[in-house]
Amino acid sequence: MSPSRQRTVFEVQDGVATLTLRNPDKRNAFDPIMRVEVAEVVRQVQADPAIRALVLTGADAHFCSGGDLGNIAASGLDNAGWRRRMTGLHDWLKDLMLLDKPVVAAVDGAAYGAGFSLALAADFIIASTRARFAMSFIRMGVVPDCAAFYTLPRVVGVQRARELMLSGREVGAEEALRLSIATELVAADALQDRARAIARAFVGASPVALSLIKRSLALAASDLPSLLEQEANAQALAMGTPEHREAVRCFLERRPVPFQWPRA
Structure with a gap:
């Protein structure tokens, strides 16, 4: 951890980066210091080809209680x-959401x-x-931010997003699973x-394919012709990668392919 970090802990091990939010007195609430540190980490993860995935979590049995x-x-x-503050926040949040590496949010509390x-950005x-x-x-008395108007309806549908935003009610873990949150x-x-x-x-997955899937999904709400054009371009690029050729070889030789989803 960098000595200058006060609100986060950043670690990298075996190709996986972990960013832990840490504001223990306020259940890891966002403040300006945390925003700056998270933005720095997102840039570092994006720039480092050795980092293949990011885990985003919170310290002390909570993820993040919102703004300070x-x-x-x-x-x-x-x-x-x-x-101006929201625009600055949007800069790094957009970078996180468009990160060409998988982001896993581990949410407790x-x-x-x-x-x-922030969890929905993963x-x-x-x-x-x-x-x-x-x-x-x-x-x-404020409106949802951190791209919730974009992410939540895409996860739960417009009608359920409307209910959750207008009620502000709590969703427990079991309901979150049912709603696909x-x-x-x-x-x-x-x-x-x-x-x-x-x-x-994801260390065993094709970084090119991962990047192209995420970019294409970001266009999923756009018009169909644009999405189909992106799909064609993305598949053409992915088919030319060594990771794709190796996966095909493994399949034809009845060997496990490099990317395997871990069993629960």
């Missing part, structure tokens, strides 16, 4: 100031407000059985191991 309300109240920002939105949410999610923005549920003491096992699996 004390900091928000003390900021004194006017409308223009808040717009609270994922409220911006914490819920490709997979592995949740503990005690995880709790809430689009709690309405309780504070969570990919899997595991016991709290198995959460980190399971999230890292999934992330490690």
